[in-house]
Every structure is written in C-alpha cells, then in structure tokens.
Amino acid sequence: xxxxxxxxxxxxxxxVVIALVVSAIFAIPLYIALVNVFKTNDQILLAPTALPAxxxxxxxxxxxxxxxxxxxxxxxxxxxxxxxxxAGTVVLGSTVGYYLGRATGAGARLLQAILLxxxxxxxxxxxxxxxxxxRTIGLQGSYVGLILFNIAFYVPFAAFVYARFVKTVPFELxxxxxxxxxxxxxxxxxxxxxxxxxxxxxxxxxxGVWIWNDFLNPLVILGPGDGATxxxxxxxxxxxxxxxxxxxxxxxLLAALPILAFFFALQDRFVAGLASGATKG
Amino acid sequence: xxxSTSASxxxxxxxxxxxxxxxxxxxxxxxxxxxFVFYGxxxxxxxxxxxxxxxxxxxxxxxxxxxxxxxxxxxxxxDPSFLGTFGFTSVLTVVNLVLVNAVGLMVAVLLDKVGRVFxxxxxxxxxxxxxxxVIVAFIWSRILTDNGVLNSTLRALGLGDxxxxxxxxxxxxxASVVVVTAWQALGLCIVVYLAGLQTVPRELLDSARIxxxxxxGSFANVTWPLLAPSLTxxxxxxxxxxxxxxxxxxxxxxxxxxxxxxxxxxxxxxxGFSLNRVGLASAMAIIMLAVVAFITVVIVGLLQRREVSx
Numbered sequence: 001x002x003x004x005x006x007x008x009x010x011x012x013x014x015x016v017v018i019a020l021v022v023s024a025i026f027a028i029p030l031y032i033a034l035v036n037v038f039k040t041n042d043q044i045l046l047a048p049t050a051l052p053a054x055x056x057x058x059x060x061x062x063x064x065x066x067x068x069x070x071x072x073x074x075x076x077x078x079x080x081x082x083x084x085x086x087a088g089t090v091v092l093g094s095t096v097g098y099y100l101g102r103a104t105g106a107g108a109r110l111l112q113a114i115l116l117x118x119x120x121x122x123x124x125x126x127x128x129x130x131x132x133x134x135r136t137i138g139l140q141g142s143y144v145g146l147i148l149f150n151i152a153f154y155v156p157f158a159a160f161v162y163a164r165f166v167k168t169v170p171f172e173l174x175x176x177x178x179x180x181x182x183x184x185x186x187x188x189x190x191x192x193x194x195x196x197x198x199x200x201x202x203x204x205x206x207x208g209v210w211i212w213n214d215f216l217n218p219l220v221i222l223g224p225g226d227g228a229t230x231x232x233x234x235x236x237x238x239x240x241x242x243x244x245x246x247x248x249x250x251x252x253l254l255a256a257l258p259i260l261a262f263f264f265a266l267q268d269r270f271v272a273g274l275a276s277g278a279t280k281g
Numbered sequence: 282x283x284x285s286t287s288a289s290x291x292x293x294x295x296x297x298x299x300x301x302x303x304x305x306x307x308x309x310x311x312x313x314x315x316x317f318v319f320y321g322x323x324x325x326x327x328x329x330x331x332x333x334x335x336x337x338x339x340x341x342x343x344x345x346x347x348x349x350x351x352x353x354x355x356x357x358x359x360d361p362s363f364l365g366t367f368g369f370t371s372v373l374t375v376v377n378l379v380l381v382n383a384v385g386l387m388v389a390v391l392l393d394k395v396g397r398v399f400x401x402x403x404x405x406x407x408x409x410x411x412x413x414x415v416i417v418a419f420i421w422s423r424i425l426t427d428n429g430v431l432n433s434t435l436r437a438l439g440l441g442d443x444x445x446x447x448x449x450x451x452x453x454x455x456a457s458v459v460v461v462t463a464w465q466a467l468g469l470c471i472v473v474y475l476a477g478l479q480t481v482p483r484e485l486l487d488s489a490r491i492x493x494x495x496x497x498g499s500f501a502n503v504t505w506p507l508l509a510p511s512l513t514x515x516x517x518x519x520x521x522x523x524x525x526x527x528x529x530x531x532x533x534x535x536x537x538x539x540x541x542x543x544x545x546x547x548x549x550x551x552x553g554f555s556l557n558r559v560g561l562a563s564a565m566a567i568i569m570l571a572v573v574a575f576i577t578v579v580i581v582g583l584l585q586r587r588e589v590s591x
Contacts, residue, residue, distance in 0.1 A: 016398055019391055023402040029464070030408055032430060033420045048423070048430045088319075096316035099309045111313065118324055120577050122525040124549045125566040128559050129330035130323065132341075152323035155316045184309060213413035216527060216550065231413045235532060238419060245423065252416045263411035264404070271472055 036249040044245045059250035066247075071254060073226070074233040078258075080143055081150070081218070081229060082211050088151035089207050090200055093158020098188055100159055101166025118156035126153075127220055134221065146221045150211050158203045165199040166192065201269035205262070212259045230255040328570075334563035341557040353564035362540060363548065363565070370544040373459050374523030381463050382515055385470030386508075390500070392471070393478045403475070410468040414528025421461045422448070422533045451541035454534050458542045461529050466522065470515050477511030478504070513584040520576045524569065545569045 036044050037059055038052035063071050100112055130149060131140060139145030169192060177187040215231040222228070224236055234255055237248060263270065335353055339346035357363045388406065392399050409417060424430040425447040432444040447453045481504050489499040527546040530536050536543035536551070543551070545565060553562030 015391065015394065019399060019402050022388060022391065023405045026464075026467070027405045027408075029417075029420045029424060030405070032424065033416075036423075045428070049434065092316035092319060095312040099313035102309050107310075111317070114325070115320070117328075117574070118320060120521055120573050121324065121328065122546060122566075122569055122573060124525070124527065124546045125331055125570050126324060126327040127550070128341075128553045128562060128566070129327040129334065132330070133323075133327060148319065149323050152319040155320050159316060184312075188312065209411050213411075213415075215413065215415050220550075220554070231415055234413070234419065235415050238532065248419065252419055256412055256416055259413075260408065260411050263407075267404075267407065271476060 033249060033252060036245065037253045039246060041244060041246050044249075059246035060254070062247050063250045063254055070228065070233055071230070071251065074228050074230045075258070077143075077218075077222075077227060078212060078229040078231070081146055082208060084147045085150035085154075085211050086204050086208055088147065089154045089158050090203055092151060092155050093203060094162045094193070094196055094200070095188075096155060096159035097162025097164075098166050098192060100163035101169075102171075115156040115159055118153070119160065123153060123217065127216070131220055140221065141223055141227070143222070143227070146218060149217065149221065150214075154207045154210070158207065161203050161206075162196065162199055165196065169195055198269060198272065201266050202272060205266040205270045209259060209263060230258075331563045331566055334559050335567045337560045339559040339563075341554075341559055346560065349560065353561050354568070356561070357564055357568065366540070366543045366548050367545060367568075369455060369542065370524060370526065370546075373455075373462065373526060373544070374520055376459050377463050377466060377523040378516060378519045380459075381466050381470050381519055382512070384463075385467055385515065386474050388467070389471045389474030389478060390504075393475060403471070406468040406471050408468070409465045410472070412465070414465065415532050417461060417465050418529045418532035421457070421464075421529075425457050425533075448534050449538055451538060454538060454542050458526075458530050458534060461533060462523070462526055465529070466519060469518065473511050473514050473518075474508065477508045481507050509584065509587055513581060516580055516584060517577060520580060521573055524573050524576070545572075 032048060035050070035052055036048060038055050038057065040056055040058070043050070043052070063069050096115070100108065100115075134140040134142075134145045134149075139148070173191050174187050177191050182190070212229075213231055215229075215235050218227065218229045218232045219235070222232075224232065228236060234248075234251055237251055334346075336348060336350060337346040338349050338352075392403055392406075422429075427446050427449065429447075431447065435441060435444045445453065447457055485503050485507075486499055489503045494502060525546055526544045527550075530542040530544055531547055534542045536547050546569065549562050549566045549569065552558050552565065556562075
C-alpha cells in the first residue's frame with residue numbers, strides 16, 4: 001500500500017515501470033543522436049533507429065583527424081572564450097554580489113533594480129549597437145570583445161546568486177576581522193571568498209553551459225571563419241556536410257561531451273543553485 | 282488547522298534567524314564598481330543606443346541617420362508579417378508555459394524517490410538542459426525531416442498515411458518548434474520542482490495523512506501550496522526563455538516555411554544584420570524587451586502574492 005509515509009522510501013514496482021517508460025520516450029532523440037554516431041551514412045538513412053551493425057568508428061575518426069575538420073581548432077576557441085569569461089564573471093559577480101548582499105540603502109536598491117533589468121534582457125536587443133561599439137573600439141572580430149561582453153552580460157546573474165549567499169554569512173565573522181585590523185578587501189578575500197566556494201561552483205555551471213552553447217554571439221562578434229567555436233562550428237557544418245549525417249552526429253557528440261562532463265560533474269551544485277532559488281524565491 | 286500553525290511556526294523561526302546587516306556596509310561600494318563598469322559599458326550603453334536607434338532610420342551601410350519619431354513602431358504594428366511573427370512567438374511561449382509546467386510537475390512527482398533507477402532516469406531528463414539549442418535542433422531535424430526517423434517509423438508501422446512533411450507546412454512546422462523547445466525546457470522545470478519537493482517537510486505530510494488526507498488530498502493541500510516558489514521560478518523562466526526563442530527555429534526550420542516559424546528574436550537579427558535596417562530591428566528589439574519585462578513584473582508580482590498568501 002502506498003501512502004504519504006512511504007514517500008522517499010522504496011518506490012513501488014508500478015512507479016519504477018512508469019518512470020522507465022516515460023523517460024524512455026523522452027530519451028528517444030538522445031538514443032538516435034548516440035547510435036547514429038557509430039553507423040555508416042547508408043545505415044543512418046535505411047535504419048536510423050536500429051543499433052549500429054556493423055559498428056564503425058569512422059565518423060568519430062573523420063571528425064577527430066579529417067583534413068577538412070575544424071573540430072580541434074574550434075574546441076580550442078571555445079576554451080579560449082569560456083574559461084576567461086567564467087573567471088571574469090566569477091570575480092566581478094562575487095564582488096558586486098558582496099556589495100548587494102551587505103548594502104541596505106536606497107542607492108543599493110537602485111543598483112539592484114538596474115541589475116535586475118540585465119537578468120531578463122534578451123541579448124538580441126544588444127547585438128546591433130554592441131557590434132557597432134566593438135567596431136568603433138577595434139574589438140569586433142576579437143576574442144577579447146566576446147569575452148568582455150560575456151562577462152558584462154552574466155555579471156547580473158552571478159551577482160544575484162552571490163548576494164543571496166552573502167546574506168547567509170554571519171556578519172560577526174567580518175566584524176571580528178575588522179576588529180583585528182583587516183581592511184575591507186582583506187576581509188573579503190580571506191573571510192568571505194573561502195565561504196563562497198560552493199556558490200562559485202553553481203555560478204560556473206550555469207555560466208559555463210550558457211557560454212559553451214551560445215552560437216549567435218560568437219557568430220556575430222567573431223564571424224564564421226577561424227574564430228568559430230564548437231557550437232557555431234556545428235551550425236556551419238550543417239550547411240557544409242548536409243548529406244554526411246554520420247560526420248554530423250559524431251561532431252555533435254564530440255561537441256557535447258566536454259560540457260556534459262562538466263555539467264554532470266557539478267550537477268549537485270546546479271541543483272543546489274536552483275534549490276536556493278526555489279526556496280528563497 | 283494544525284498545518285497552518287506549524288507552517289507559520291516554521292516561517293517565524295526562520296524570520297528570527299535572519300538579521301539585518303548594519304549601516305557600516307556602505308564602504309563596500311567600491312567592490313561593486315568594476316562589475317558595474319563592465320555592465321554599464323557593454324550592456325546598458327548598447328541598450329540605450331538600441332532605444333535611441335529605434336526612433337531613427339539608421340542602417341549599417343551608411344553612417345548618417347535621421348530621426349523618424351515613432352515611424353518604425355507604427356510600421357511594425359501595421360505589418361501583417363511582423364504581427365504573425367509576434368503571434369507565433371506568443372503562442373509558443375504560452376503553450377510552453379502550460380505544457381512544460383504540467384508535464385514537468387507530473388514527472389517531478391513521479392521521480393521524487395530515492396534509488397539508482399530514479400537517479401539514472403533524472404539524469405536522462407537533465408541531458409537536454411546542458412545541450413546547445415543547435416545540437417537539439419540538429420537531432421530533431423533528422424527525426425522530423427521528410428525522409429526522417431518519424432516518417433520512416435510511421436511507414437514501418439503501417440501508418441504511412443500519417444507521414445507528412447513535418448517541417449514543410451506552416452502548422453506542423455510551428456507545432457514542431459513548440460514541441461522541440463518544450464522538450465529542451467522540460468529538464469530544468471523538473472529540476473526546479475524536484476528541488477521544491479525536497480523542501481516539503483515530512484511531518485506536514487504525515488499530519489495530513491493523520492487528518493485523513495489521501496495522496497491526492499495531501500498533494501493539493503500540502504505539497505502544491507508549498508511548491509508556490511517553484512511555480513514562480515518555472516513560470517518566469519519559461520515565459521522569458523519562450524519569448525527569446527532563437528536557436529531552434531533558426532537551425533531546425535530556417536524560420537520557414539515562408540517565415541512561419543520566425544520569432545521576434547530571429548526577426549531582430551534578420552532585419553538588423555541581413556537587411557541592415559538597424560532602426561527597424563531596434564524597434565522590434567525594444568518591443569521584445571518591453572513584453573519580456575512586462576511579463577516578468579506582472580507574473581512575478583501575481584505569483585509572489587500567491588506565495589505570501591500561503
């Protein structure tokens with residue numbers, strides 16, 4: 001008999017079966033994306049849902065070593081963009097969040113409202129004037145331009161996540177440090193920053209996934225040539241290899257693996273980040 | 282009765298635990314300066330420029346531009362193709378909101394159990410959350426294209442009559458974009474509801490059972506009201522992200538056939554960068570921002586009032 005007392009205890013067999021059926025239906029596209037990596041183009045067209053027989057690694061090899069493949073260059077571009085963008089967002093987001101978490105005046109409320117606007121702003125709204133600005137200051141077509149924009153765009157999100165956590169850090173800790181003669185910067189670096197580590201993981205997972213998967217900003221700011229990232233690379237390859245589906249499936253798998261590994265390594269922080277939002281609104 | 286007293290006791294206890302920071306806090310302002318310089322220079326300045334351009338006939342091709350008042354806005358509001366785009370974007374957003382919330386809540390309740398099977402199943406729902414819209418659109422385009430997985434499966438099952446050009450006719454292409462965006466959004470919605478379900482105290486459910494509530498009654502009287510913050514988050518995320526939909530129509534349908542699956546976001550980029558009509562595209566962008574901001578303020582206001590009244 002199921003009742004509320006058995007909740008979160010051993011699930012009934014019916015629930016297990018329903019859960020498996022529902023998730024199997026949901027996961028059909030993922031299954032198709034995975035099995036077709038290991039098939040020839042003929043097999044993909046004839047039997048897209050069948051298991052790979054014969055099993056081939058040719059598609060993966062073509063993407064990894066093919067003369068026309070830009071995969072490694074694009075992977076490098078993605079890392080060159082994602083890592084500094086994440087680092088910058090963490091540094092600037094945590095300092096702004098520290099201020100927002102502690103400040104109480106009307107000025108702080110105004111700054112908070114201005115940042116809130118950034119949370120709901122679609123970046124399509126900014127791209128036209130942004131590309132004009134970047135062209136004017138000579139950063140259009142450069143990694144630096146894209147990285148600076150990523151940081152600026154994600155600072156509001158990071159600041160709010162940090163601010164929410166800073167509010168839970170006991171103020172007495174900082175007072176004690178101040179009594180011991182520590183200046184504000186030192187208090188922040190030595191007392192607050194070590195406590196922010198789990199929050200930083202939450203910020204990194206969201207911002208990392210967003211920037212890795214972004215394709216419009218790199219396409220507009222860097223252009224389609226040597227500056228393509230793995231994500232823009234897929235978009236460009238869809239036009240280029242439009243009949244070579246095996247290569248396309250292999251390319252999508254290789255492009256998704258790094259971010260999936262990162263996502264699942266930190267997934268408990270992802271859930272925690274959302275959970276703190278879910279309980280504190 | 283017992284429920285409401287214990288719930289308010291919980292909230293009283295948490296209110297007592299919270300303390301107000303002291304005014305000493307103002308000297309922390311320098312910490313906010315670098316972040317605001319970035320945000321101001323690369324987000325607020327473009328935003329103001331976008332607003333300014335929307336009242337001009339500015340083009341990327343020539344440096345001079347003249348002030349045209351509300352011409353761009355009036356033109357958009359009387360342009361059937363933009364109104365069609367706006368209509369499709371709105372329908373997509375609302376269907377996503379209702380569909381994803383309903384399915385997401387059901388799946389979250391289904392999966393709110395411990396055990397290896399449930400952990401693995403939850404992971405399957407999370408995968409699309411971490412995937413790029415470009416990848417999701419590519420996978421689904423192989424399913425929905427004329428000689429794709431869906432049609433070949435229908436024919437193999439003897440349902441060949443149902444096979445059709447899913448991405449080739451307006452209605453089915455629009456429905457496809459809605460389904461695919463919902464498929465990608467579902468995982469995040471489930472995570473938020475699962476996190477919300479973890480916060481429902483066992484004691485409240487136990488006392489509901491003692492008061493004679495069945496599973497449905499305890500869900501309606503205990504769980505659902507306590508999920509109010511999760512609903513607020515999901516509704517806000519789904520509305521904002523729905524209205525911003527870009528990657529999936531661009532990659533899966535090329536916004537076709539005949540622009541049937543174009544969204545406001547795809548039109549901003551097409552009109553601005555392909556047609557070089559910065560003024561007109563900026564007016565679209567400002568309309569888009571106004572709608573998103575309006576939705577957010579109204580929905581968050583309504584739903585948070587509901588949270589408080591609980």
